[in-house]
Amino acid sequence: xxxxxxxxxxxxxxxxxxxxxxxxxxxxxxxxxxxxxxxxxxxxxxxxxxxxxxxxxxxxxxxxxxxxxxxxxxxxxxxxxxxxxxxxxxxxxxxxxxxxxxxxxxxxxxxxxxxxxxxxxxxxxxxxxxxxxxxxxxxxxxxxxxxxxxxxxxxxxxxxxxxxxxxxxxxxxxxxxxxxxxxxxxxxxxxxxxxxxxxxxxxxxxxxxxxxxxxxxxxxxxxxxxxxxxxxxxxxxxxxxxxxxxxxxxxxxxxxxxxxxxxxxxxxxxxxxxxxxxxxxxxxxxxxxxxxxxxxxxxxxxxxxxxxxxxxxxxxxxxxxxxxxxxxxxxxxxxxxxxxxxxxxxxxxxxxxxxxxxxxxxxxxxxxxxxxxxxxxxxxxxxxxxxxxxxxxxxxxxxxxxxxxxxxxxxxxxxxxxxxxxxxxxxxxxxxxxxxxxxxxxxxxxxxxxxxxxxxxxxxxxxxxxxxxxxxxxxxxxxxxxxxxxxxxxxxxxxxxxxxxxxxxxxxxxxxxxxxxxxxxxxxxxxxxxxxxxx
Amino acid sequence: xxxxxxxxxxxxxxxxxxxxxxxxxxxxxxxxxxxxxxxxxxxxxxxxxxxxxxxxxxxxxxxxxxxxxxxxxxxxxxxxxxxxxxxxxxxxxxxxxxxxxxxxxxxxxxxxxxxxxxxxxxxxxxxxxxxxxxxxxxxxxxxxxxxxxxxxxxxxxxxxxxxxxxxxxxxxxxxxxxxxxxxxxxxxxxxxxxxxxxxxxxxxxxxxxxxxxxxxxxxxxxxxxxxxxxxxxxxxxxxxxxxxxxxxxxxxxxxxxxxxxxxxxxxxxxxxxxxxxxxxxxxxxxxxxxxxxxxxxxxxxxxxxxxxxxxxxxxxxxxxxxxxxxxxxxxxxxxxxxxxxxxxxxxxxxxxxxxxxxxxxxxxxxxxxxxx
Numbered sequence: 001x002x003x004x005x006x007x008x009x010x011x012x013x014x015x016x017x018x019x020x021x022x023x024x025x026x027x028x029x030x031x032x033x034x035x036x037x038x039x040x041x042x043x044x045x046x047x048x049x050x051x052x053x054x055x056x057x058x059x060x061x062x063x064x065x066x067x068x069x070x071x072x073x074x075x076x077x078x079x080x081x082x083x084x085x086x087x088x089x090x091x092x093x094x095x096x097x098x099x100x101x102x103x104x105x106x107x108x109x110x111x112x113x114x115x116x117x118x119x120x121x122x123x124x125x126x127x128x129x130x131x132x133x134x135x136x137x138x139x140x141x142x143x144x145x146x147x148x149x150x151x152x153x154x155x156x157x158x159x160x161x162x163x164x165x166x167x168x169x170x171x172x173x174x175x176x177x178x179x180x181x182x183x184x185x186x187x188x189x190x191x192x193x194x195x196x197x198x199x200x201x202x203x204x205x206x207x208x209x210x211x212x213x214x215x216x217x218x219x220x221x222x223x224x225x226x227x228x229x230x231x232x233x234x235x236x237x238x239x240x241x242x243x244x245x246x247x248x249x250x251x252x253x254x255x256x257x258x259x260x261x262x263x264x265x266x267x268x269x270x271x272x273x274x275x276x277x278x279x280x281x282x283x284x285x286x287x288x289x290x291x292x293x294x295x296x297x298x299x300x301x302x303x304x305x306x307x308x309x310x311x312x313x314x315x316x317x318x319x320x321x322x323x324x325x326x327x328x329x330x331x332x333x334x335x336x337x338x339x340x341x342x343x344x345x346x347x348x349x350x351x352x353x354x355x356x357x358x359x360x361x362x363x364x365x366x367x368x369x370x371x372x373x374x375x376x377x378x379x380x381x382x383x384x385x386x387x388x389x390x391x392x393x394x395x396x397x398x399x400x401x402x403x404x405x406x407x408x409x410x411x412x413x414x415x416x417x418x419x420x421x422x423x424x425x426x427x428x429x430x431x432x433x434x435x436x437x438x439x440x441x442x443x444x445x446x447x448x449x450x451x452x453x454x455x456x457x458x459x460x461x462x463x464x465x466x467x468x469x470x471x472x473x474x475x476x477x478x479x480x481x482x483x484x485x486x487x488x489x490x491x492x493x494x495x496x497x498x499x500x501x502x503x504x505x506x507x508x509x510x511x512x513x514x515x516x517x518x519x520x521x522x523x524x525x526x527x528x529x530x531x532x533x534x535x
Numbered sequence: 536x537x538x539x540x541x542x543x544x545x546x547x548x549x550x551x552x553x554x555x556x557x558x559x560x561x562x563x564x565x566x567x568x569x570x571x572x573x574x575x576x577x578x579x580x581x582x583x584x585x586x587x588x589x590x591x592x593x594x595x596x597x598x599x600x601x602x603x604x605x606x607x608x609x610x611x612x613x614x615x616x617x618x619x620x621x622x623x624x625x626x627x628x629x630x631x632x633x634x635x636x637x638x639x640x641x642x643x644x645x646x647x648x649x650x651x652x653x654x655x656x657x658x659x660x661x662x663x664x665x666x667x668x669x670x671x672x673x674x675x676x677x678x679x680x681x682x683x684x685x686x687x688x689x690x691x692x693x694x695x696x697x698x699x700x701x702x703x704x705x706x707x708x709x710x711x712x713x714x715x716x717x718x719x720x721x722x723x724x725x726x727x728x729x730x731x732x733x734x735x736x737x738x739x740x741x742x743x744x745x746x747x748x749x750x751x752x753x754x755x756x757x758x759x760x761x762x763x764x765x766x767x768x769x770x771x772x773x774x775x776x777x778x779x780x781x782x783x784x785x786x787x788x789x790x791x792x793x794x795x796x797x798x799x800x801x802x803x804x805x806x807x808x809x810x811x812x813x814x815x816x817x818x819x820x821x822x823x824x825x826x827x828x829x830x831x832x833x834x835x836x837x838x839x840x841x842x843x844x845x846x847x848x849x850x851x852x853x854x855x856x857x858x859x860x861x862x863x864x865x866x867x868x869x870x871x872x873x874x875x876x877x878x879x880x881x882x883x884x885x886x887x888x889x890x891x892x893x894x895x896x897x898x899x900x901x902x903x904x905x906x907x
Contacts, residue, residue: 324770345773354771362771365764367882376761377772379754390752411892414543418882419889 006055008041015041017210019055023154023202028176028186030196030217033206034230035422035451039189042206043156046187047079048072059154078152080143082159088132095131096146103150117148121178135516136309137168144175154185161195162477165309165512173199191229193222205229235456237484243301244487249471250298250321250440255330257291257316257495290316291327292495298440298471303462305474305486305503309515313495314475315357318442321473322354323347335439348377353438355429357445357475359422363429366418370410371399373417374432381436398435406431407457423454430461441465444475459485479508493517542884550877551824551831554869555838561869562862576854580845589844591730596840597833598736598797599811603818604836605746606657606790608827610675612750613763613783617661619679620791621815622686627656628795629690629711632806633699635799636712645718650796657792658785660686665784669777675784683815694808710807720800733801742790743829759783791815817843820863823870839863 006019016038023029033039044050046057048066057064059075066072069079086095096114097106104110111127118125123141131139140160147155157176161169176186176199190196196203196217203215205228213228291313298304308314319325321332323344332340339347348354354377356362364373375384375395383394399413406427410420417425426446433441443462447455462485466472476482482489483503491499491514499514501523513519563573583589603620610617617623631653640648664682667673694700700709722731750756761769762779770776794814803810821839825832842859849856 322771343773343775344770345775348773356771361765361767363768365761365768368760368764372757375757376768379757379761379772385754385757388754390754390757392752409893411889415889416882416885419886 002058002061003042003046004056004058006042006045006052006057008045008050008052015209016045016052017208019206019209019211021204021211023185023187025060025185026180026183027201028180028188028199030188030190030200030203031206032190032193032196032203032225032229034191035449037206037229038209039206040158041209043079043158043187043189046072046156047077073150073152076151076153077156078147078150078154079156080140080147080158080160082162084139084143086131086139086142089130091128091130092125092134092142092145093127095142096127096149100146100150113149114145117145121148121175121182123175136163136311137171140164140172141175152184154187155179156187156189158189159191160188161190161192163310165515166479166509167512167516167518169195193225193229196225197222207231230452235452235459237459237481242487243467243469245300245302245469247300248297249300249302249335250296250473251331251333252294252296252321253331253333255291255294255317255320255327255332256289257320257325257327259288259290290495291320294330294495294497296490296497298473300439300469300471301466302487303466303472303474303485305476305482305489306492306497307476307479307482307489307511307515308492310477312492314444314492316495317492318354318357318444318473318475321442322352345380349380351437351439353433353436353441355426355433355441355443355446357448359425359429364417364425367416369416370403370408370413370420370428371396373428374399374402374413376432378432378436402428402431402435406434406461407454421451423450426450427454427457430458434461434465438465438470440471440473442473442475445477446474447476447478447481479511483508483511491515491520491523493520499523542888543881546877546881546884547826550826550870550874551835553873553877554824554866557873558862558865558869561865562858565861566858571854575852576846576849576858579849579852579854580841583845583848584841587725587727587729591725591732592844593837593840595733595736595797595801596844597836598733598739599794599814600818600821600836600839601739601743601833602790602794602797603814604821604825604832605742605829606787606794607815607818607822608825608832609746609750609759609783609790610787611763611822611827613759613779614766615780615783615787616676617664617679617784617787617791618676618819619661619664619682619686619815620787620794620818621813622679622683623657623660623788623791624794624815625690625810625812626660626686627653627792628799628810629693629806630656631792631795632711632714632799633693635714635718636805639715640717642717645715646720646800649714649718649800650793653792653796653799654789655792657790658788661784661788661791662781665781668784669780675780694806708807708809710805712805714799714804718800719804720796722801731801733797735797735801738793739797740833742793743833747829755782794818817863820867820870823874824866826874 003019003021006016008016019042021031031039031042041050045052048069048071064075066075087098090098093111093114097104097110104113114125114127117123123145125141125145131142134142144155160172164172176188179186188196188200197220200217203217203220203225204211205213205215205225207229215225215228294317296304306314306317316325320327323342327340330340331338334350334352337350339350342350360366365376371392375390378384383391383398385391396413402408403410403413408420408424408427408431410424417428420428430446441462446458446462450458462472474482474486483506486503489501489503489506489511490497491501491511493515494517498517498520499522501511501514506523510519510523514523566573566576584593603624606620607617631649634652635645635649638648639645660682661679664675664678667678668675692698694709694711696702696709699711701712702709720734722734724731750760758769758774758779761772762774762776766776798811799806817839821835822832825835842862846856846859849858
């Protein structure tokens with residue numbers, strides 16, 4: 001497959017400029033670049049979701065144009081999206097045949113075909129399992145199978161490792177090698193350099209919408225790639241000296257949240273399993289415990305990191321701490337005060353800062369100007385208002401200060417939040433939350449979808465506040481970020497804190513095994529010591 | 536920065552202008568299709584509006600529409616669709632008329648009592664929908680429409696002579712009895728038999744100012760707007776969504792209740808079967824056209840009052856006066872379509888502009904750059 005001179009303009013910006021890539025048949029070709037470099041746009045062009053303004057695409061020497069993803073599929077191109085497109089309440093078989101009923105029907109023939117593909121590439125997919133019962137890695141394999149089922153010869157994987165723990169990443173790479181061995185071509189989009197070096201045969205680097213170079217994974221180092229990718233070294237989340245004090249800021253005791261909210265959910269009579277046991281009792285019925293007896297303490301000046309595959313209760317923990325969900329049991333104490341039954345607004349006034357995991361849903365009013373977004377969440381506090389009356393002048397002035405101090409790139413404070421890039425939106429949120437001298441900060445995926453420059457600045461802001469005695473709860477899917485920033489690490493699995501670890505000695509691989517429930521208790525930095533049932 | 540502000544203004548005006556122009560054109564096409572002169576009716580209406588007595592009627596109607604449209608707009612600002620303004624308005628006018636006719640108090644107190652009863656009745660009726668939504672999750676669209684129907688039946692029953700109704704001598708109409716003169720809101724006489732401008736029209740205008748202040752300058756207003764723009768973000772920011780829904784429903788209902796007051800206190804002094812209906816529905820269009828903005832709503836209310844009052848004798852000239860209703864209907868559709876078009880265009884344009892200005896080095900100087 002060859003791409004030549006691909007250019008795509010969006011109003012005001014050139015997303016792709018004169019991109020040239022040659023992908024050899026039967027290889028894994030990695031496409032790397034930082035957030036916003038134009039990788040996704042390029043992939044959308046390849047998959048027929050968008051049309052290039054200029055340039056040509058050739059497959060096997062034959063020039064093609066795609067008007068829709070349907071055309072791309074007919075040409076043997078398949079895409080595995082970063083966010084899975086599966087129906088949870090259907091089985092694997094049903095998900096695979098959905099939309100492709102004409103190929104092999106929906107019955108025995110389809111099942112045979114699925115089994116055949118699964119065996120051929122070592123995917124290990126079971127056709128009759130409900131998708132909702134599958135883990136993230138299994139779902140990804142279903143997605144891959146879905147694409148292969150439709151006859152794809154070229155697979156595009158968009159950030160496939162973002163949701164996986166290290167062990168699962170290795171398994172995925174084994175699958176990719178199988179695919180390659182069978183003569184399929186894989187285009188692998190990522191910004192994780194270590195992984196790219198492990199699996200790719202060729203590497204193309206994209207910066208600011210254009211191809212800036214290629215690299216040979218056999219000789220290239222992550223440092224060289226980083227320099228190609230961002231023009232400088234990658235920032236490191238490393239935290240230097242410890243600032244942990246022994247003053248407890250946030251104390252959570254036996255926090256439990258049942259599915260279906262607090263109202264009318266029947267209490268499960270199933271006795272909790274022996275706390276030392278590592279087996280997990282899976283309660284399928286309603287009233288499943290989303291948060292199961294969570295206890296933790298965060299001290300002043302401490303960053304407590306929570307590792308875990310997404311969907312294991314992290315969102316619920318944040319909601320319970322913020323007051324958006326009312327827990328069924330447990331006590332939350334902030335700075336010596338019981339806030340278990342206090343409203344969201346009172347908690348925010350009481351000194352909880354919040355960097356939400358989904359900034360568009362929970363952190364911003366996208367169509368409101370920046371200065372109104374500066375008020376959001378702190379409408380009752382100075383300088384935004386006094387005695388119930390807003391003070392737009394003071395709020396605007398303070399917005400300008402935030403823009404200056406936190407390096408938010410914007411032409412002014414009257415533009416809407418939607419017109420800023422993700423990194424700048426996030427810097428505005430961080431600046432806003434830090435401006436009210438929080439005692440305790442909830443930082444959920446603080447650097448997700450943020451460019452490298454903004455990433456470093458956000459880390460700096462969190463570290464600075466920590467030095468001044470801020471307690472931070474850090475939730476992140478980026479294990480390097482977790483290990484680098486945290487003073488203490490806990491692992492969350494199916495609503496429980498199952499393990500703890502010392503970030504100074506732990507490796508991402510060890511953390512990964514605890515995230516999948518394979519290990520628990522105190523994780524030693526060295527070889528897995530069998531002290532499983534201690535705490 | 537100035538450029539973006541000017542842009543915002545132009546884009547803000549583009550929506551209504553686009554909607555009005557296209558609805559005028561479409562109305563003309565309808566007239567053409569039925570073989571009528573498309574220009575003549577409009578000329579007649581403008582000519583009509585030159586008479587002082589018609590102007591008084593238009594001003595009075597504007598005040599009524601304005602109040603009702605504010606009631607709709609406050610709901611719109613937080614994504615609540617109070618379709619029940621009409622029912623709230625009629626029920627409030629009826630109940631307050633009954634109360635007003637049954638007591639006699641010194642002037643201002645009498646008026647105040649009637650007004651308070653109207654607010655409470657409107658708020659109560661809208662509050663039913665609010666409570667249903669917050670406790671049972673019933674869509675306010677459905678419940679307010681149904682409450683309209685219930686209000687109609689309730690009024691029909693209450694106004695029976697056996698209950699609170701009075702049947703004037705030699706008339707088929709039913710009324711709630713005349714309110715004593717102490718409960719009449721003084722108006723401004725325009726002389727020469729041109730009629731009176733209702734005093735309550737000025738109350739309506741003052742409430743427009745209050746509406747602006749509450750929404751744009753108070754915490755409550757900010758919470759309300761935030762909820763309308765993004766419920767999830769508002770909740771995370773500490774807004775109690777349920778309380779917000781109930782409060783804004785009550786305010787909306789209260790305003791709806793007030794919109795019957797210009798007519799009741801300034802003109803009829805009684806609620807009768809011929810009390811104007813449909814005000815609450817026209818108000819939905821007006822609030823849409825006025826973009827929920829107090830000034831915009833004022834102009835929209837004026838336009839609709841003009842359409843309604845200046846068209847009254849089109850029939851005499853051989854033109855169906857229903858063409859104004861056709862035009863109103865087309866405006867609703869045109870408004871929804873053109874606002875969405877303009878909104879998308881505006882968002883794109885701003886993103887583009889921000890991109891351009893940043894590329895051209897137009898960003899606010901940040902500390903990092905200064906130190907670098």
